[in-house]
Amino acid sequence: WMQRFLLALTFMLAPALVEAQPVAPVHPVLASGDLRTNLDLSGQWHYSIDPYRDGMAGFHGGDPGLGHRRYDTTDVAAAMRDDPAALYEYDMTRAPTATLPSSWLTHDATMRHYRGLVWYQRSFTADPRPGERQFLRFGAVNYRAHVYLNGKSVGAHEGGFTTFAFEVTGLLKPGANQITVGVDSDRSDTDLPPPVTDWETYGGITRAVTLVTTPATYVDDAWVRLTRDGRIAVDAVLDGKGAAGGALTLAIPALGLTLDGKADAAGHWTARVPAPVALERWSPDTPRLYDVTITAGADVWKDRIGFRTIAVEGDQILLNGKPVFLAGIALHEEEFGANPTRAITPQAARALLTEVKQGLHGNYVRLAHYPHSEVMTRMADELGLLVWSEIPIYWRVAFDNPQTLATARHMLAEEILRDRNRTAIAIWSVGNETPVSAARNAFLSTLAKDAHALDDTRLVSAALLVGRKQEGGASVFTVDDPLIPALDVMAVNAYNGWYTPDKLSDLASFVWRSPYEKPLILSEFGAGALAGEHDATRAHKFSEEFQADYYRATLDMASRIPFLRGMSPWVLKDFRSPRRQHPVYQQGWNRKGLESETGARKQAFDVLADYYAQHHP
Ligand code: GCB
Known part of the structure; x- marks a missing residue:
């Protein structure tokens, strides 16, 4: 009976334990990041399959000298030219190219049912300025992404359909930069979704990759909406050195609405105002959208938002x-x-x-x-x-x-x-x-x-x-x-x-x-x-x-x-x-x-x- 008692206890406790945890933090949010100043990295990328995942760590999991990692910045062609003894079994810069964003099933007919790791790489020119921050933003990578800039890991992400970003301030160089993304489409029973679904996998970098630039202090998250009790509500989060106590202004010019506020010590700003009488509510019959900005120092966050209640x-x-x-x-x-x-x-x-x-x-x-x-x-x-x-x-x-x-x-x-x-x-x-x-x-x-x-x-x-x-x-x-x-x-x-x-x-x-x-x-x-x-x-x-x-x-x-x-x-x-x-x-x-x-x-x-x-x- 003890076992059963313990089992019952676990059932009683399990949901409570689960509830005690807060919502999983997401950082950076880079809300409405698709509308921010960016360098679009769509276009030609080199790609190379790696079904055994050798390129992750190198031969035998990283024996120095025995193998190479596909995200290293080594110029493989030059290394093999300069040293006849050099041996590389990949060369990303001479691998075939594909146009991204796109699932890899577009690259070549044999890739439709490929499951596993594919490396993508391209170079691009950047012009980072002092006082600015840069983020690599991915619309979606199916299923796992391992992201490297100039040979250094900037982060990994799981989940094939959500947008994510990594800050690369400091790693980004003036002039040529190399971005490498290892995309692994393999999923196990503990992944989401699990392997068996009723649709095709579409592995790859399926949505836009952009390099987003912001001022040193910027609006990382902002949510502007109509509350059920008829107020316009704004919640914003400032990120950066000037976040605590930073001044913010919400503006909806077509409604003649401006609202000034100040972030708290954590950089959060919350405000509510009665919706202006002139507000036209969004509905399928009248899909009215308003230009909305939040200005915070050098940053202007923008979106187009409708107001309705459900x-x-x-x-x-x-x-x-x-x-x-x-x-x-x-x-x-x-x-x-x-x-x-x-x-x-x-x-x-x-x-x-x-x-x-x-x-x-x-x-x-x-x-x-x-x-x-x-x-x-x-x-x-x-x-x-x-x-x-x-x-x-x-x-x-x-x-x-x-x-x-x-x-x-x-x-x-x-x-x-x-x-x-x-x-x-x-x-x-x-x-x-x-x-x-x-x-x-x-x-x-x-x-x-x-x-x-x-x-x-x-x-x-x-x-x-x-x-x-x-x-x-x-x-x-x-x-x-x-x-x-x-x-x-x-x-x-x-x-x-x-x-x-x-x-x-x-x-x-x-x-x-x-x-x-x-x-x-x-x-x-x-x-x-x-x-x-x-x-x-x-x-x-x-x-x-x-x-x-x-x-x-x-x-x-x-x-x-x-x-x-x-x-x-x-x-x-x-x-x-x-x-x-x-x-x-x-x-x-x-x-x-x-x-x-x-x-x-x-x-x-x-x-x-x-x-x-x-x-x-
Ligand atoms: C379902 C699933 C959907 C399938 C559909 C079907 O219940 O939700 O993903 O494609 O049935 O065609 O059987």
Whole structure:
């Protein structure tokens, strides 16, 4: 009994211990760093694979003289020319080149399924001035990054979809500099996401790398928003020698608003003012954004921010105080085209989101299954689409591993700190289809708490699964996951009639219940179809007709769920997934898109577009 007693005790204590830890610190934040003065390091980089990771430490893990590290500054060509006895088994400066940012699957056909370490290197010219600070900022590197400047390590980062930066002041030289990044795409069961997902890995430096310059004291973090009680709030953090007691001024010129303040001893500034009456609130119909600056000494922090409130009352979601239905779709960060590479440019983001906004008459998008590029969240702000943003806590995660939890918390903090100023974001999601267990509940509740602590102006959710049982003749679906008390919005993925043998004609009779009075989102439903595949009998899976009928039946079911407040069917367009290998219908693609990878609309596209136009205009 002692063992059982101890086990019970651990269960009772575990969540409390977890809670006691503060939110994982992120430093530097470099909030809105994409808008700061920078040197864009996009372009040609040399690359070289290193499946055995020799280049990390050298031969036999760093025996001096026996091997070389790929990030050393040695001019290999010159060394071999000058000394005939010199032996190098790499030469980064003569390795092939690729255009970054981009996943390495663009470099060469053999790299599509390469998992492991790839070295990238380029040189660039810098002009650092005294009194300035420099940061290397990475939009995303999938999955681990080891960053070296002029042969010295400046830091490492884990997580394939969040933005991070390292300060390189002092290491950066006037004139030529060498940057080397070791990118390791290999993931184990304790990583996030774990190795098995339903999308392709896209290893590489997938988003922009920039060298950002700031004054010696600068605004590292700033968050400007409308509070639920109608005030404009600013929280800013100054970093540098002049941070303590530094003067700051917030300005929103179009509102005639200026607000002066002073940082405390830790460099923090917090202020609240009643929102000016002239404030036009942001909404999908009126996506009004304002230029906002915070001036602090020599630094001017800038962003474009909209003001709106999002809240939950009973089972309603309120946008600017009025009930809203989230009419949306889910999408992966894959641009349209026969060979998507995750090179999300503003044009690519605009094309994807315009299909949602104008094509589907949507007001909402689920950016699945990881934080998308800031290019995408900025475009959602501009076009007027509410956003569900999530971190890749996907399927079977090592929920009982404290290191995995630490990684997840850090990832969530990075996601939120990058995007707290993105008006479009309405919901932070902490997981997708995770099997219920005590460890999982504790893990995800910690994340939900962190999200609330980092951002009290948005809603927290997770894509859950729904229980089903027969009651008399009826199929009853009960949304009752132990995580729900930690969430503002309930969300479930349901694929009845696709993954289950249900007849589409039965879906309308399904009864949906929940013991909680909270809004529900159908975070996924969907069916596969190969664009152009037709079936007059409408009965066969992978035909456009079956997918269209599946949508009709599911939408009919959805309109009977009394507490349904939104949906993001799976998915806008077909996307690459190595687990989908039906030779006729899939060929390596998940075919649940309403459009093919190239943007050919399937019949179901119009079914959903018409539904949104009629029911949620
Ligand atoms: C899901 C997952 C999504 C998959 C989808 C599918 O539940 O959340 O990532 O791609 O189902 O197609 O099965």
